[in-house]
Amino acid sequence: MIDTISYQNVHNLFKLNGFHLNRNDLCRVAYSFIKEGEEFEKSVGDFILDWFDAKSYIEMNTSGTTGTPKLIRVDKQAMVNSAIATGDFFDLKPGDKALHCLPTKYIAGKMMFVRSFILGLDVDFVAPSSHPMLQNDSKYDFVAMVPLQAQNSLSELRNVKKMIVGGARMSSAVEKELSKLKTKVYETYGMTETITHIAAKKIGEEAFSILPNIKISQDDRNCLVIDALKISNESIVTNDLVELVGENKFVFLGRIDNVINSGGIKLIPEKIENKLSDKINSRFFVTGKQDANLGEKLVLVIEGEQQALDEAIFDGLDKYEKPKEVLYVSKFIETESGKVKRKEILSGI
Structure with a gap:
């Protein structure tokens, strides 16, 4: 499946804020966002136009998780492969309703759009805020948030089937509150270089499980080494101390620089x-x-x-x-x- 889907494709079931949009429609929306939109919409417009231009890559800044922050080129097809791996891991289907509430200038926000038009999701796009579901009674199959957003949305998450939380570590207090909900909540592990998450775990579990087409090992510092052949041509060496649990799981212990x-x-x-x-x-x-x-x-x-x-x-x-x-x-x-x-x-x- 991965090798047959091009980054130039837009799934025919993809919807943005209730409207079916194809590639040309998306580009028109992008121009409108850039010309007349609010600040958070302009970064979306820039990303959409970058996605559909003649280049096979996107340029973005790393967060500095694995070293000094730097500008890197990320292959668009690798981003598609990452989106498909997420879809397989979390069992996302065309037509599933999703909420996009992350800043698009960062990799997590970019990937929510890629997942949406590659997997054919029906996505509601809202301004990134600390309380993204305020006065929103819609029901969602899939939502991605940072811990602060999750903490502020506890009362609304009854309308969400699955949620991934990343960007920063969750406090035990937030994790405890989330564990009381019927929502399936996953903590994710990843970085810009891995095109967001390469592993996830249900809250309450200790070990992260890796996504499809990922291999993990340790270096001589006991730090995690990631081989993601459909995402990166090179091994990604992290500064994260881990304990390996078999071939497909690991426990995050801490940052070696801490x-x-x-x-x-x-x-x-x-x-x-x-x-x-x-x-x-x-x-x-x-x-x-x-x-x-x-x-x-x-x-x-x-x-x-x-x-x-x-x-x-x-x-x-x-x-x-x-x-x-x-x-x-x-x-x-x-x-x-x-x-x-x-x-x-x-x-x-």
Whole structure:
């Protein structure tokens, strides 16, 4: 199936905001968005025209997940292959109703459009916002959100059958609330270089399952290496520490560049954060702060005003996992997708 669908095709069941549109219709809509649309619509118009131009690739910026942010070329046919893999994994069918509420200047927003006109989805496109389903009673088969959007849409998600959440890690509190819903909610794993997700897991599960046509391994740092032959000609080496579970699953442990070396003991912040996740109500993270004796000392950084902490919250931690200091920041610095910028926050304290 993958080899027979070209990026130049638009599925005959594709709909945008209730209207059947073919390739020429989409280009007319794109010109209208660019000329008369709101700011978020202009980036959609630019993307649609880029998609249907003579080039076989799209240029976009990486997020810096696997290194320094850079401009890369992504093959359009690879984006089609990614869309089909998503359709197979989540059992999406032509005519399924989808909601697009992500910024199109990023890969996740671009791919929601590609999935829609390649798989023949009936997509409602709305302005990206922190509460994308406000006053929307429509029923959806498939929705993609970042964690903040999911958190703000809990009461509306009763109308959604399947949802993927990506862009940043979900807090345990949000995950707990989502697990109460009938909606099938999946956390995704991926990056620009892999053309969004290459793996997903149902919330509550520990291990990610890889999508079709993906192979995984580890390098000598125990970081994930991804081989996606229909997406990238080269192996993608990440900075994500993982534990492999057979050939098709892995457990994400943490970012190698977040690892703290405290007096010769290597600590993984994400592992400690998971242990504290249901004991601290505010947003928080743990990180390493320069220390004359230890090299780095483990510190806990909490968003909000200073508060009295019960020492009992640290009872579940190992000896070396207990923070040496607790710091408070009134408001965390974060990316547009909600990722907390740990280093920038720490440098400002």
